[in-house]
Amino acid sequence: MKFIVLIFLLFLIFPKLWSNEKNKYNYKESYPSYTIISDIEDKSIESGFYVVEGKIILISTGKTIKNVKIKAHNQKEHVSKTGYFELKIPVSTPYIAFKHKSIEEAYYENHSPKEKRRIKVIINASNYSDEIKISVEKPVIYVYNSDPINFSLQLKTKGELTFSYPKLSDTNTWNMKTGKNGILISENGSEYPYLFWEAKQDFTSIETNSYNSNEIVSGKNLVPYFEKELTKLGFNSKEIADFITYWCPKFINAQNVQIQFFIDDNCSLIGELNIIPKPDNLRRVFVLFQANPKIISGFTKKTLNEKVLDRTGFTVLEWGGSEVKSNLGL
Numbered sequence: 218m219k220f221i222v223l224i225f226l227l228f229l230i231f232p233k234l235w236s237n238e239k240n241k242y243n244y245k246e247s248y249p250s251y252t253i254i255s256d257i258e259d260k261s262i263e264s265g266f267y268v269v270e271g272k273i274i275l276i277s278t279g280k281t282i283k284n285v286k287i288k289a290h291n292q293k294e295h296v297s298k299t300g301y302f303e304l305k306i307p308v309s310t311p312y313i314a315f316k317h318k319s320i321e322e323a324y325y326e327n328h329s330p331k332e333k334r335r336i337k338v339i340i341n342a343s344n345y346s347d348e349i350k351i352s353v354e355k356p357v358i359y360v361y362n363s364d365p366i367n368f369s370l371q372l373k374t375k376g377e378l379t380f381s382y383p384k385l386s387d388t389n390t391w392n393m394k395t396g397k398n399g400i401l402i403s404e405n406g407s408e409y410p411y412l413f414w415e416a417k418q419d420f421t422s423i424e425t426n427s428y429n430s431n432e433i434v435s436g437k438n439l440v441p442y443f444e445k446e447l448t449k450l451g452f453n454s455k456e457i458a459d460f461i462t463y464w465c466p467k468f469i470n471a472q473n474v475q476i477q478f479f480i481d482d483n484c485s486l487i488g489e490l491n492i493i494p495k496p497d498n499l500r501r502v503f504v505l506f507q508a509n510p511k512i513i514s515g516f517t518k519k520t521l522n523e524k525v526l527d528r529t530g531f532t533v534l535e536w537g538g539s540e541v542k543s544n545l546g547l
Contacts, residue, residue: 251325252339259335262305267330270303271338273315273323280517282342286316308332315340352379353487355463356503356537358412359456362395366531369393371491376418383409399455411459418487418539427486428477431519433510436471439464450480451500451526452534460536464506467540471508479503480523487537497530504538 254271262268273282281300288294290310304313312326320342327336353376360368371390372378378389383403385391391412394402401409434442440461447457468474479486484501492499526534 251323251341254337254339256334256336258333260333262333262335265332266305266307267332267334267336268303268305269313269325269327269336269338270301271340272301273297273317273340273342274300275320276341276343282317282320284317287313288316289313315342317342353416353418353503353537353539356414356487356535357459358414358490358533358535359399359410360393360395360401360412361399361528361532361534362530365394365396366494367392367394368531369493370412370533372414372488373491374414374416374418374488375486376416376488378414378416380413380415382413383407385414416488427479427483428505428519429480429483429523430476430478430521431517433473433475433518435473436469436508439468439474442476446478446521447502449521449525450502450523451528452536453528456534456536464504464538468506468508473509475505475507475510477505478521479505480521484535490533490535492533494531496533498527498532500526500532500534502534502536504536506538506540507542508540 259268273285274280275282283298283300285297285300285302286294287297287302287304289304289306290312292304292306292310306313308330310330311328312324315323315325323340323342325338325340353374358370360370369390369392371388372381372385373389378385383391392404393409393412396402396408399410401412403409430446443461443465444457447460452460479502481499481501484503487503490499490501526532
């Protein structure tokens with residue numbers, strides 16, 4: 218009878234102790250996903266133990282995350298400098314936690330581990346930035362044609378439209394006519410230098426692995442950097458000045474700025490443009506900025522390699538950007 222009572226008490230107490238242990242390390246009840254690659258018997262493993270091995274990847278990029286802190290239940294924490302790990306742990310250990318400064322905590326759990334098993338897994342981690350809502354700032358659209366031409370431009374944003382100028386119609390459409398030197402003329406005769414819109418958007422819809430470039434530039438070098446890169450993309454002097462005078466003052470005092478360019482088709486991540494008649498030439502540019510990024514060894518540099526915009530005929534150019542407060546990715 219005493220044995221039955223003892224078992225009953227352990228049944229009540231153990232879950233609470235386990236819960237307290239998880240809370241101590243800020244563990245969550247809802248675990249991010251992991252993928253089991255294989256689960257095989259390994260007789261070389263000591264009795265009473267099993268082995269979990271694999272790597273930790275960032276879901277948004279698919280890249281291995283380095284310098285991850287790993288802690289199995291009731292075991293000492295250690296750091297995986299490469300992002301790969303191999304842990305021999307007792308069968309009494311039900312879960313493993315993975316921590317890194319740029320990700321949400323990730324977990325592997327096994328409530329019924331068996332001894333002498335070698336389990337290979339991939340831990341799928343989420344970037345903290347995946348839950349951030351960003352402002353898609355000042356996308357401006359310039360439209361040019363050598364002769365006056367009537368056109369309509371319908372905007373389909375991925376996020377919530379917060380402002381437009383001139384104001385979009387109920388169908389999110391501008392009906393305009395081109396004038397001299399890029400001046401745009403509305404149906405009521407008002408003139409505008411460009412079309413303007415802004416929106417709020419979840420960062421999860423920004424696929425950071427679809428960027429056309431990924432670089433880190435010191436704040437003091439931003440102006441010459443953008444003069445060079447925007448010229449390569451086919452911007453004229455006015456468009457370059459408009460871009461630089463809007464964005465560079467925001468980051469000029471930063472020690473470093475991570476910059477990711479998204480070009481043309483990759484700009485569909487913020488919205489789509491339906492232009493009638495179809496332009497002879499269309500250039501879309503969207504830039505993500507992060508001031509003073511936490512540069513880690515896994516950073517991958519990628520420079521712009523795009524053709525210069527051909528500005529012959531009916532030409533449309535759009536640029537916009539967003540500042541991201543947490544890591545953009547590796």
